[in-house]
Every structure is written in C-alpha cells, then in structure tokens.
Amino acid sequence: MVVGYIKEENINSGIFQKIKGIEIRKFDNNYVIAISNRNKISIKKRLAKYIEKLKIETLVFANELEGSFKEEICTILGKKQLVIVNGKKLMEYMEFEIVKYIINKQKTSMRQEDIYIVFKKEEGLDLNFLKKFIENFKVTNIVTNDIERLKNVQNNLLENDGILIAVSNNKKKALKRAKYIINLNLNKEELEKYTINRNSIIINIREEVKYNNSSFDGININYFNISCPDEYIEKFEQIGNIEVSFSLVKLYESILLCDNMQKQKIEAVYERISKDDIRITGLIGNNGPISDEELQKIHKANLDKMRKLV
DSSP: OOEEEEEEEOOOSTHHHHTTSEEEEEETTEEEEEEETTSTTTTHHHHHHHHHHTTOOEEEEOGGGTTHHHHHHHHHHOOTTOEEOOSHHHHHHTHHHHHHHHHHHTTOOGGGOEEEEEEOOOTTOOGGGHHHHHHHSSEEEEEESOHHHHHHHHHHHHHHHOOOOEEEOOTTTTTTTOSEEEESSOOHHHHTTSOOOTTOEEEESSSOOOOOOTTOOSEEEEEEEEEOOHHHHHHHTTTSOBTTTBOHHHHHHHHHHHTTGGGSOHHHHHHHHHHTTOEEEEEEETTEEEOHHHHHHHHHHHHHHHHHHO
C-alpha cells in the first residue's frame, strides 16, 4: 500500500518552480507531497494527477489541509478504494485502551463497572473485539439490531464459559442507565433514537457524533492523543512538523496501513500496538481536550444518582 503525505509549505524556489507549486520526495516506499501555500487552490487537479500517477492508494492530509481542500481532492479523484487516514481506525483498534484510560482517571475498576457497546448490523464485522470487554468488565451489554447473531454469541459464552452478556435493542431502556457507551458505527441520527443516561460518557469510534439531547450532561469523545517511542518520532519528523502539521494518531495509523495490519487478525493488531508502546495521553471532546476533572465529575454524578436510588 503506497501512502501519500500531503502538506503545505511556504517555498518559492527550486523544484517548486519546476513543477508549479508541488514538491514530491520519497519517504520509505511512500511519498511526501508538499504544495505551495501561495497557489494551493489552483493546483488541485494537478495534485490529483500526481496522486494517480504515483499509484498512491492512501492519503494523509496535514491538519491545515483538512476540510474543503481535502474534500475537493477526494472528489476529483473519485476513487472508492482510496483510503483517507483520519485516526479513526486506530481509535477503533484502541477502544478498549480508551475506556481503560477513563476508568483509571476516575479511580474505579472495570470489575465494578458495566460497559455498553452499541453497533448496527454490518457485513464482515469481526466480533472478536468484544473479547477484551467481556473478560474485564463486570457485565458487557451489547446493544444492536443484529440480534440473531449476538444471541448466538450470548448462548455460546454462557454454555461454554459460564459468562453472561446482555443483548438488547430496546431504544427506550437499553442505554438508560449506561455510564460508559462505545458507539462503534452509529451516526448522530441513529444514536439519538436511544434514551441515554444523562451522565454517560459516549465514545464515538467511526463516526464523529455530538449527542446533544437537551437533558444530556455527559461527555462525547470523538478523538484522542497518543505518545510514541522516540524511534517513531524521529521517523515521523521526516514527514513534517508533528502535531502542528500531522497528528501522531494519523501518522501511526498510516504505519499500520503500510504494514497491512488491517488485513491481520485483530489480536495481531493489538499485539503490534502494545509492542510499539503506543499509549493514550488525552481525549478530545466536542469542545477540545477533556480534563481529568471532567471525567471525575461525571463519575461522581453517577455515584450520587445510584445512592439516591438505593
């Protein structure tokens, strides 16, 4: 898989002049493509031609090129198989670590808590990602319209391992008491059909969702930050300014794609991430970074609610 890292630079000489505002250089078996910030609007079609000529299959856009510029390039290319790296795939691989990070900040224990995982029916969805949650949380609650498939999983776990998981798709009751919700693939409209605990923490994996019911006082998590070992930092700095131009999340995700990890079993991906010592350093909500105090405040609100019900 060939990756193209596209960024903006203020360079007006040398090779930039030769190919009219575009500089291309090799990076491993991939390409770093820098465009002049003086004429980035006029070079979109030319940039798209270079992407096709170099047989680039995966694109990583610098932060300053997110939005309309990225969308227009993708529209010009019009390739369904083109992969756009945005960090969401890494978020999916690290969803258990995200919940673990939250639990640790709240100074509670997975063994004392229930987890709720909501997703819609999807062909080819590998359910092995559920294993970590089932093994570590008090109760794993699956909320899905793929009832028949999950009922089979539920019965097999109970019969073979004596493990009970809850499976439901009751839109009024299934998430009413949920403290921790992993929204795998529902969009905003689909999620809003459910009645959700006003103090829930919703971790939106594939879709960027702002659940904003008028009575909701919880937290929407749509992104995260990570740390990488120095060897990766040094490698990434050859591409561009880390965090200013490219986030570590997108850069590390591109490495996994280069190594075709998405074609491996999910356990192999988990092992790779652990071996690479990739750690979560923060969570991003609708209004920016989420503080430890916000996570602790939500936990306290849920504890107070439980005490009132006793």
